[in-house]
Amino acid sequence: MTIPLTWYLILSAALFAIGLFGVLARRNAIAILIGVELMLNAVNVNILAFWRYIRPDDPSGQVFAIIVLTVAAAEAAVGLALFISIYRTRRSINVDHLDALKG
Amino acid sequence: MNLSSLNWNSLLPELVIVATSLIVLITAVVGKVSRVDRIARGHALAVVTLIGLLIAAGLTIMQLSQPASDFMGMVQSDALSHYLNLVILLAAALAVLLAWDYLGRFTYSFSEFYSLLLLAVAGMMFLGKSTELITLFVSLEILSISLYILTGFNRHQLASAEASLKYFLLGAFASGFIVYGAALLYGDTGSTWFSDIAANASGGFLTLAGFALLLVGFAFKIAAVPFHMWTPDAYQGAPTPVTAFMSVGTKAAALVALFRVLQSAVSAPYETWAWALAILSLLTMTVGNVAALRQTSIKRLLAYSSIAQAGYMLIGLVAGTVLGLQAMLFYLFAYAFMNIGAFACASLLESDDWSELQDASMANARGLFSRQPLLATALAIFMFSLAGIPPLAGFFGKLYLFDAAIDAGWLWLALVAVINSVISAYYYMRVVVVMFMEAPDESTRVRLPIPDSAILAIVIAVLGALLLGILAGPSFASLGQAVVAWRF
Amino acid sequence: MVLDYLPLLILFIIAAGFAAIAIILPTVLGPRNPNKMKQEPIESGMIPFMQAWRRFPVQYYMVAMLFIIFDIEVIFFYPWAVVLGKLKLFGLIEMAIFLGILLIGYFYVWRKGAFEWQ
Numbered sequence: 001m002t003i004p005l006t007w008y009l010i011l012s013a014a015l016f017a018i019g020l021f022g023v024l025a026r027r028n029a030i031a032i033l034i035g036v037e038l039m040l041n042a043v044n045v046n047i048l049a050f051w052r053y054i055r056p057d058d059p060s061g062q063v064f065a066i067i068v069l070t071v072a073a074a075e076a077a078v079g080l081a082l083f084i085s086i087y088r089t090r091r092s093i094n095v096d097h098l099d100a101l102k103g
Numbered sequence: 104m105n106l107s108s109l110n111w112n113s114l115l116p117e118l119v120i121v122a123t124s125l126i127v128l129i130t131a132v133v134g135k136v137s138r139v140d141r142i143a144r145g146h147a148l149a150v151v152t153l154i155g156l157l158i159a160a161g162l163t164i165m166q167l168s169q170p171a172s173d174f175m176g177m178v179q180s181d182a183l184s185h186y187l188n189l190v191i192l193l194a195a196a197l198a199v200l201l202a203w204d205y206l207g208r209f210t211y212s213f214s215e216f217y218s219l220l221l222l223a224v225a226g227m228m229f230l231g232k233s234t235e236l237i238t239l240f241v242s243l244e245i246l247s248i249s250l251y252i253l254t255g256f257n258r259h260q261l262a263s264a265e266a267s268l269k270y271f272l273l274g275a276f277a278s279g280f281i282v283y284g285a286a287l288l289y290g291d292t293g294s295t296w297f298s299d300i301a302a303n304a305s306g307g308f309l310t311l312a313g314f315a316l317l318l319v320g321f322a323f324k325i326a327a328v329p330f331h332m333w334t335p336d337a338y339q340g341a342p343t344p345v346t347a348f349m350s351v352g353t354k355a356a357a358l359v360a361l362f363r364v365l366q367s368a369v370s371a372p373y374e375t376w377a378w379a380l381a382i383l384s385l386l387t388m389t390v391g392n393v394a395a396l397r398q399t400s401i402k403r404l405l406a407y408s409s410i411a412q413a414g415y416m417l418i419g420l421v422a423g424t425v426l427g428l429q430a431m432l433f434y435l436f437a438y439a440f441m442n443i444g445a446f447a448c449a450s451l452l453e454s455d456d457w458s459e460l461q462d463a464s465m466a467n468a469r470g471l472f473s474r475q476p477l478l479a480t481a482l483a484i485f486m487f488s489l490a491g492i493p494p495l496a497g498f499f500g501k502l503y504l505f506d507a508a509i510d511a512g513w514l515w516l517a518l519v520a521v522i523n524s525v526i527s528a529y530y531y532m533r534v535v536v537v538m539f540m541e542a543p544d545e546s547t548r549v550r551l552p553i554p555d556s557a558i559l560a561i562v563i564a565v566l567g568a569l570l571l572g573i574l575a576g577p578s579f580a581s582l583g584q585a586v587v588a589w590r591f
Numbered sequence: 592m593v594l595d596y597l598p599l600l601i602l603f604i605i606a607a608g609f610a611a612i613a614i615i616l617p618t619v620l621g622p623r624n625p626n627k628m629k630q631e632p633i634e635s636g637m638i639p640f641m642q643a644w645r646r647f648p649v650q651y652y653m654v655a656m657l658f659i660i661f662d663i664e665v666i667f668f669y670p671w672a673v674v675l676g677k678l679k680l681f682g683l684i685e686m687a688i689f690l691g692i693l694l695i696g697y698f699y700v701w702r703k704g705a706f707e708w709q
Contacts (some may be wrong), residue, residue, distance in 0.1 A: 016279075020279075029268060033275070036279055042283075043283045046287070047286045047289060047290075050289055054290060059670065059673075060295055064289065064295065066666050066669075066670065067240070067241060068240075069663065070663050070664070070666060071244045071278070073659050074244070075244070075275050077660055078251055078271070079251075079272075079275065082251070085258050086265070089264065090261070095269075098268065100340075101262055125695050128695065128699055129695055131703070132698065
């Protein structure tokens, strides 16, 4: 008895939804970033499951997962640098406190 | 596999841009420069950047008639991507001219700025060429991450940092959707190549969900309603040269990439996507135009206007015909000239107070005509062109788009677009009225002396908006030949 | 099929049981006379001089960020190493280009002084 592909897809969809909820519900920029990272990693679970079940002979699925991982890291690095720079001037990274631009 | 089988030639323009970017970056840490020489060095770097852009444009023009598919079909260089490259390179060159003087007012990190700008250009050029999901994702991220940093480049100013944060959070969010959509399409077909996806897509739930998620992600990137929340803030807060560049470049590249993705969706009925795009287009132009009506800042007004313009350009994709694509490309050229020109004028009206929003408010332009008649006339030309008044480029762009829509049977969409143009004329004209009809007072503010580089950029943009209008017929026809040569 | 994983389950149970016994047995058998020294987080280590919950110097952040970037880039060596045998010279040149670009970034960060603590 092997675990069917659907289980992985459901797991990944659930993780993606949790990440999505985190992005929409949290007000702290770092918590939002964590939500985004969770979404990207949920997709990675999805990609690897597809690779294993549909095209185990072709490594492009693995390459896709590695690239998503790298991009997520680059995004996190840039994002955290931004947060630090904002925190230095505002002493807050709550997105509700950022209201200089509106209209 | 070996080196020569990859056919590097077709990627030469992109490689030149990447190489220039690395060269410009490395100059930041080579040698010591005194405080006085820094500005001169910034100008030298701008020249290097411009040379890189020009070489890439030259190479692109030389390749215009040679369609090629390379890197095992990961990229496709054809007429579509060549013309897209020209739009992007033009936008970048104008942005460099704007930054020439503007940048030195708040930073000495010239190398980093131009290097990131070139990286964003490379990302956009690759995005327009990509015919494979991983390539598409990577190039999209290269351009997005560069633009997040560029948006927040004026980091001591609150508005810029805030704009950058909002752009980053929503952009990263959109990336999640795009990559999820790509994963589902990969699962559906077992391949990341567009051609394989077109051939093997099941047309079932996975295909549908995959394309829908990709569409949502792209809608974020081209700032289509209801995924546009970040746009006004990011465009208003970003340094004006960056705003001018990204409002044109990102939209152009993402629209072409979206077109390529949708072309591979042929196995799913195209009508479904056309309807989704039509609704997107309808919402985008209406919301953009209505929201622009009540803006008091010229920069924010232009931000909402660029949302509306994206709505017009989507019509080309809705039509999905040769004519539609041709009209979209023509409009992209016209849009590059008139929109960057408008932002260039706006950048000269900004107040110098760095502690605040430092914005080009409508009051700053009051009675501009009596103070700076040429500048006011130039801005008026861009406003007329954006509004779509003959004989300027914007008018013919809209004409071709609406014509393509009617030709493909989307009469109602063309009618809505015409009504929208009428609404938009109100706020574009308001800027003109403020400049020409009202008397200048103490709130009128122009940055003097007007830098030569900005004058050059504005002159190029004015000439482009005028000539594309006067020579609309021939230039549209030449675009048509190139597009027809593409695989339809 | 499930039975194939039985040894794994037994291993888990033994491991969990051993850990439980190692915790429960001393609390039952051993005598207890707590004093201040014994209450320290690390007995027989350095004496703590402040709360662990405090702000870290921002320098740590810079190191962490650079670490993430360069560490993640190394991941690309794994798929490359797997197919290098097939790609031969082509693979070598490709990796040289990749490393070259990475080194330019490294050089930039180094000369910018991001590796210096102050």
